[in-house]
Amino acid sequence: xxxxxxxxxxxxxxxxxxxxxxxxxxxxxxxxxxxxxxxxxxxxxxxxxxxxxxxxxxxxxxxxxxxxxxxxxxxxxxxxxxxxxxxxxxxxxxxxxxxxxxxxxxxxxxxxxxxxxxxxxxxxxxxxxxxxxxxxxxxxxxxxxxxxxxxxxxxxxxxxxxxxxxxxxxxxxxxxxxxxxxxxxxxxxxxxxxxxxxxxxxxxxxxxxxxxxxxxxxxxxxxxxxxxxxxxxxxxxxxxxxxxxxxxxxxxxxxxxxxxxxxxxxxxxxxxxxxxxxxxxxxxxxxxxxxxxxxxxxxxxxxxxxxxxxxxxxxxxxxxxxxxxxxxxxxxxxxxxxxxxxxxxxxxxxxxxxxxxxxxxx
Amino acid sequence: xxxxxxxxxxxxxxxxxxxxxxxxxxxxxxxxxxxxxxxxxxxxxxxxxxxxxxxxxxxxxxxxxxxxxxxxxxxxxxxxxxxxxxxxxxxxxxxxxxxxxxxxxxxxxxxxxxxxxxxxxxxxxxxxxxxxxxxxxxxxxxxxxxxxxxxxxxxxxxxxxxxxxxxxxxxxxxxxxxxxxxxxxxxxxxxxxxxxxxxxxxxxxxxxxxxxxxxxxxxxxxxxxxxxxxxxxxxxxxxxxxxxxxxx
Amino acid sequence: xxxxxxxxxxxxxxxxxxxxxxxxxxxxxxxxxxxxxxxxxxxxxxxxxxxxxxxxxxxxxxxxxxxxxxxxxxxxxxxxxxxxxxxxxxxxxxxxxxxxxxxxxxxxxxxxxxxxxxxxxxxxxxxxxxxxxxxxxxxxxxxxxxxxxxxxxxxxxxxxxxxxxxxxxxxxxxxxxxxxxxx
Numbered sequence: 104x105x106x107x108x109x110x111x112x113x114x115x116x117x118x119x120x121x122x123x124x125x126x127x128x129x130x131x132x133x134x135x136x137x138x139x140x141x142x143x144x145x146x147x148x149x150x151x152x153x154x155x156x157x158x159x160x161x162x163x164x165x166x167x168x169x170x171x172x173x174x175x176x177x178x179x180x181x182x183x184x185x186x187x188x189x190x191x192x193x194x195x196x197x198x199x200x201x202x203x204x205x206x207x208x209x210x211x212x213x214x215x216x217x218x219x220x221x222x223x224x225x226x227x228x229x230x231x232x233x234x235x236x237x238x239x240x241x242x243x244x245x246x247x248x249x250x251x252x253x254x255x256x257x258x259x260x261x262x263x264x265x266x267x268x269x270x271x272x273x274x275x276x277x278x279x280x281x282x283x284x285x286x287x288x289x290x291x292x293x294x295x296x297x298x299x300x301x302x303x304x305x306x307x308x309x310x311x312x313x314x315x316x317x318x319x320x321x322x323x324x325x326x327x328x329x330x331x332x333x334x335x336x337x338x339x340x341x342x343x344x345x346x347x348x349x350x351x352x353x354x355x356x357x358x359x360x361x362x363x364x365x366x367x368x369x370x371x372x373x374x375x376x377x378x379x380x381x382x383x384x385x386x387x388x389x390x391x392x393x394x395x396x397x398x399x400x401x402x403x404x405x406x407x408x409x410x411x412x413x414x415x416x417x418x419x420x421x422x423x424x425x426x427x428x429x430x431x432x433x434x435x436x437x438x439x440x441x442x443x444x445x446x447x448x449x450x451x452x453x454x455x456x457x458x459x460x461x462x463x464x465x
Numbered sequence: 466x467x468x469x470x471x472x473x474x475x476x477x478x479x480x481x482x483x484x485x486x487x488x489x490x491x492x493x494x495x496x497x498x499x500x501x502x503x504x505x506x507x508x509x510x511x512x513x514x515x516x517x518x519x520x521x522x523x524x525x526x527x528x529x530x531x532x533x534x535x536x537x538x539x540x541x542x543x544x545x546x547x548x549x550x551x552x553x554x555x556x557x558x559x560x561x562x563x564x565x566x567x568x569x570x571x572x573x574x575x576x577x578x579x580x581x582x583x584x585x586x587x588x589x590x591x592x593x594x595x596x597x598x599x600x601x602x603x604x605x606x607x608x609x610x611x612x613x614x615x616x617x618x619x620x621x622x623x624x625x626x627x628x629x630x631x632x633x634x635x636x637x638x639x640x641x642x643x644x645x646x647x648x649x650x651x652x653x654x655x656x657x658x659x660x661x662x663x664x665x666x667x668x669x670x671x672x673x674x675x676x677x678x679x680x681x682x683x684x685x686x687x688x689x690x691x692x693x694x695x696x697x698x699x700x701x702x703x704x705x706x707x708x709x710x711x712x713x
Numbered sequence: 714x715x716x717x718x719x720x721x722x723x724x725x726x727x728x729x730x731x732x733x734x735x736x737x738x739x740x741x742x743x744x745x746x747x748x749x750x751x752x753x754x755x756x757x758x759x760x761x762x763x764x765x766x767x768x769x770x771x772x773x774x775x776x777x778x779x780x781x782x783x784x785x786x787x788x789x790x791x792x793x794x795x796x797x798x799x800x801x802x803x804x805x806x807x808x809x810x811x812x813x814x815x816x817x818x819x820x821x822x823x824x825x826x827x828x829x830x831x832x833x834x835x836x837x838x839x840x841x842x843x844x845x846x847x848x849x850x851x852x853x854x855x856x857x858x859x860x861x862x863x864x865x866x867x868x869x870x871x872x873x874x875x876x877x878x879x880x881x882x883x884x885x886x887x888x889x890x891x892x893x894x895x896x
Contacts, residue, residue, distance in 0.1 A: 106750070109737065117740055135550065143752055161549045166575040173539035173572075177515075177546025180533045185546070203536050226753055286775055287748040289740060309531040309547060311554045313510040317480075319525045320533040376773030448778035 106146070106287065115291050120257045120283040121146035123290060124214055125154050127261035128186050130294060132301045133212070134160030135185040137174035139167055139193060142226040143281035144216035147188040168193040172200030172213070179209040180320040182308030184265050184301075188214040190281070191232050192223060198240035201274050205244035205337070206322030208307075210268035213246075214261065214277040216284035219444035227444025228281035230368060233421035236278045237395045243334050245341050246274040247348065248394040250367040254288040260392070262298060269300040271344055272307070278394060280417070282369045282446065345396040353405075354378065356387030362411035362460065364388045365402060365426050369446070370415045376449040377456070384456065394422070402429035409435070411460060415452055416440045476500040478509050480529045489689025491679025492520055494646050495588060496527050498656045499559075503530060506663060512555045515544040517564035520595045521588065524559055538569025541576035544583045555666055557584040562603040563593045566628050570602075573632075577672050580637025584662040585674040587628065590681035591700060598684030602626045605703055610684070629676050629709050640665050640673035641710040645701055647680075647693040658708075670713065678704055714744075714769045714853060717777045721762040721794055722786025722807075727840030731784065732763035734844055737862045738854050739767035747775035760789060782851065783819075784843050786826075791815055805846050807839065822850060822893055829884050838881035845885025850893070856886050 108126075109117040118126070124147055128136065136155050138148035148164060155162040161178075165171035171187040178185035189197065194215045204211055217232045219225040236248045247267050249260040257279060264275040309320060324330040352371075355378050356363070364386060366374045371390040378386050389405055391398050406412050412435045414423045420438050427433050439455045441447045478500035484493040503512050509530050516524040518537035525532035535543040540558040548556040565573050565587050573585070592610050593599040600610040600617060603625050607616040617625075629641045640662060644655035655677060662673035678700050680692035687695060718735060722728045729750050736748040749764040764777040782803045785791045787810040795815055798804055802819035809827035826842040841863075848856040860879060867875035 106733075109740070117736070117746065135546065137546075163545075163549070163579075167571060169539060170542050170572060170575065173536060173542040174546040176535070176539075177533070177543035178550050180543065181513075181547040181550035183550045199536050200539070203534075207534065281752070282749065282776065285750055285752050287736065287746075288772070288775070289746055309513050309533055310551060311511040311513060312530045317525075317528060317530040317532060319531070321525060323522055323534060373774040373776065375771075379773055446776050448776070449774055450778055 114294065115289055117287055117289045118254060119146060119287045120254050120279065120285065121216065122150050123254050123258040124188065124261050124277070125150045126292060127258040128212070128265070129154055129158045130292065131184065131262040131265040131298050133184040133186050133265060134158065135175070135178040135183045136160065136187070137163040137165045137171045137185075138188050139165045139171050141190045141193045143218060143228075143284050144188050144190050144214070146284070147214070147216075168196035169200070172197035175211045175213070176200050176204050176207075176209055179204065179211040180207065180309050182305045182310060184210075184269070186212040186214065188216065190216045190218045190226075191220050191229070194232060194235060198235065201246060202240040202242050202244060203322055204274045205246065206242060207320045208272040209320060210272050210274070212261070212264045212268055212275050212277065214279065217278065217280040219442070225444045226281060228283075228369060228417065228446060229442070229444055230280060230370065230417040231419075231421065231442065232278065233394065233416070233418060236276050237397070237425070244337060245344075245395050246276045247271070247344060247396070248276045248278050250278045250392060250394050251283065252368050252371045252390065254283065254286060255290040257283060258290055258292065262293070266298050266300045267348065269303050269305075271340060273340070273344075278368070280369055348393060349396050349398045349401075350392040351398045351401060352388075352390040352392060354388040354390060356389065356405065358408075359385050360387040360409055361385045362387075362413060362456065363405055363409045364413045364415060365391070365422070366415040367391050367394060367422060370417055373447060373449055374415055374452065377452045380449055381453050381456065384460075386456065391422075397425045397429075399425070399429040402426060403431065406430040406432075406435060412436045413456060413459075414438045415447060417446065418442055476504045478503040478512075478529050480527055482526045484527060485523060486520065487683040489680055489682040489692055490520070490594075491588060491590060491646055491677065491681070494652060495586065495655070495677055495679065496524060498652070498659060499586065500528060502656065502660050502663060506660070506667070508555045508663070508667075511553070512557075513547050513551065515540050515547070515556070515558045517558070517560040519561035519564050519593070521559055521561060522595070538564050538567070538572055540564055540569060540572070541581070541583065541585060542572050545576055545579070545581045548581060548583050552582075555584075555663060557586060557663070557666075559586045560588065561594070562587070562589045562591065562601045566602045566626050573628075574635070577632050577638045577674070578635045580639075580671045582666055582669060582671050584666050585672075586659060586662070587674055587676045588679045589628070589676055589704065590679045590684075591625070592681055592684050594681045594684055598681070603628070605699060625703060627704060629674070632674065633710050637672055638674070638710060639671040639712045641676075642708045643676040643678065643704060643706045645678040645696055645706050647696050651706075676704070678706065715772075716767045716781050716851070716853060717779065718765045718767075718782045718784065719762060719777050719780045719794060719797065720765070720784040720786075721760070721790035723789065724759045724761045725757040726761070726786045727837065728761040728786060729763050731840040731844055732765045734859065734862060735765050735767070735847070738858050739765075741858050741862055742854065744768060745770065745772055747772050749775045760793070762790070762793075782847065784847060785811065786839070786843070787811060788813060803850060805843060805850065807843060809839075822846065822889065824885060824888055826885065829888065830881055833877060833880050833884065835877040835881065838878055841878045841881035842885035842888075845882040845887075846889045848882075849886045849889035856882065
């Protein structure tokens with residue numbers, strides 16, 4: 104089969120992004136998966152239907168994304184590590200369930216292999232679900248959002264997603280795109296690595312009331328003041344996550360840079376190529392890996408040292424909003440985005456930087 | 466000397482919380498039947514229920530075993546996942562007609578079709594009780610609700626759905642029975658049916674559902690007594706009680 | 714060293730398989746490799762392309778806008794990618810299915826890959842003929858490596874199919890050696 108993983112020496116494999124997600128989930132101890140077909144993530148349920156039974160877990164081909172996410176909700180409520188995957192329109196359907204998971208504090212992992220929108224859009228890569236990942240569904244809540252930019256990270260951050268979900272009892276979204284889902288690249292698997300929170304006791308989970316009173320998984324809090332109190336608790340949790348879990352990469356950032364690119368995922372990867380060809384300019388890349396919690400402070404600090412901040416995205420400026428919050432002088436910010444499945448090229452971004460800096464790079 | 470003998474007590478599977486349902490509402494009766502059965506079968510420490518969105522969303526206040534909420538209509542889906550993770554537990558969904566027949570129609574059909582080994586208790590009171598008595602897919606023709614003020618007519622609103630008859634052809638479905646709770650005798654019959662749904666799950670038989678024709682006097686603008694009479698005369702005329710499917 | 718290759722043609726011509734073969738050959742040489750297939754609703758007969766990058770270092774963009782090599786299987790592929798050709802780009806075109814002599818900037822090599830494949834009674838091996846041509850022109854890889862990779866994959870399936878592909882690979886390789894000595 105074309106695209107089949109090829110094993111290499113030293114635990115390295117040549118693997119497709121979508122397959123790396125599956126291996127990561129299995130290695131992280133996920134034993135429950137539900138998914139519904141949608142391009143460009145179909146390799147995940149297909150491969151999972153083989154791998155999950157091999158690992159002794161449960162695979163369910165859900166009959167809709169509503170069913171997928173609620174199966175994950177139920178499995179999470181029962182104490183299992185559970186995952187679903189989809190692409191943009193399917194994630195829209197899951198927003199209700201994600202909000203319930205956040206409200207009920209049920210952990211779970213949701214992978215979004217983004218495609219172009221709105222509506223049915225197309226099946227090409229896109230980053231236009233930044234808003235719905237980072238500023239999600241109804242109610243006061245956040246999901247942790249992780250944005251890998253290569254296949255190694257598709258694997259590593261899917262493993263990490265399960266730990267974060269259990270540690271904080273929170274839904275975690277791996278926000279990827281069609282390019283990374285379809286791309287094959289050589290990576291290193293960490294088969295025997297124990298994940299930190301795999302054996303964390305889940306005394307809140309529903310297992311049957313053995314030797315105790317019945318307990319509940321719920322988000323409906325009708326008594327006056329009860330919901331506000333619960334949401335305060337969620338806010339405290341969110342603050343703890345912001346204090347402890349922000350992740351980013353600084354690429355080619357030194358004291359001499361004139362301008363800073365802020366980009367995530369696929370576009371960050373292309374931006375590294377831009378820096379590689381822009382030998383005549385002093386450019387650094389700041390790549391947020393956690394899109395929520397967002398590294399506002401670090402961007403604020405770096406933005407003071409440069410003359411220009413370029414924000415590049417495969418959308419019409421969604422992360423741009425957060426960069427604007429971070430950067431005090433927003434006149435410094437220049438945005439370039441492609442939408443509808445368009446992938447910006449290195450040359451295109453390089454020319455944009457040149458044009459906006461009178462060819463000087465600052 | 467007087468010898469005191471306990472002849473009746475509150476089931477252990479009920480909490481000390483008083484039922485908050487309206488007088489004459491069927492939920493209190495069915496909640497209690499379930500609690501009694503869970504006690505009798507000795508499965509309190511193994512039972513996990515999933516409550517619907519609707520009046521019975523508060524079921525977790527009254528049952529002293531594990532209970533999860535679920536988004537509206539996704540109740541059997543959440544139950545499915547819990548059962549798959551804990552196959553030795555007894556898992557049931559408790560759903561009203563808005564939850565099961567309207568917004569959750571796809572979910573119940575596919576859960577049934579997959580033959581999930583869970584029990585479903587379906588409370589049919591022919592309207593949306595919690596939100597103020599709007600029309601449900603199960604509302605009878607000519608029945609007045611807050612969204613069918615002239616009475617339901619088939620031209621604009623279609624016909625009431627007979628859920629059990631809809632499910633009967635699915636091969637994954639092993640047991641379907643419709644009951645009512647309008648008299649001590651019919652309540653005992655209902656209990657027997659629910660017991661069978663639980664035993665089917667314990668024995669691994671497969672998907673079982675009991676539909677309970679249940680009173681909603683408040684929305685029906687009837688006294689509890691009138692409501693029961695209406696079930697006996699009108700509701701059960703359209704939704705015939707009895708065992709519809711039973712595959713051992 | 715970084716080699717950026719775009720392969721294009723129609724679904725069923727073996728475009729993706731050829732890309733995968735080149736990726737595997739790169740890996741057998743301990744290089745970093747990315748293989749990005751086109752994906753979508755179109756299957757046989759639809760437009761098909763893939764981007765392969767083989768490098769000594771971290772690969773930044775796996776999406777190619779300035780190819781070092783273009784392997785084009787038919788007229789539609791050429792029409793789509795002719796504007797991508799830079800001065801340093803090597804274009805290998807399947808002249809069995811590209812009849813228009815389109816002028817391009819880079820170095821262009823024509824090989825009747827489909828005809829050669831037909832001559833050995835194995836029309837599906839046009840992509841392997843193209844691979845042979847590629848290895849004759851790009852000396853960063855050895856054609857023997859390609860053979861080794863092909864043997865590992867194909868012998869398990871069918872010895873006969875492997876042998877036909879081996880023949881196709883060398884026919885492509887030798888065609889270039891005989892007709893394009895200057896390269």
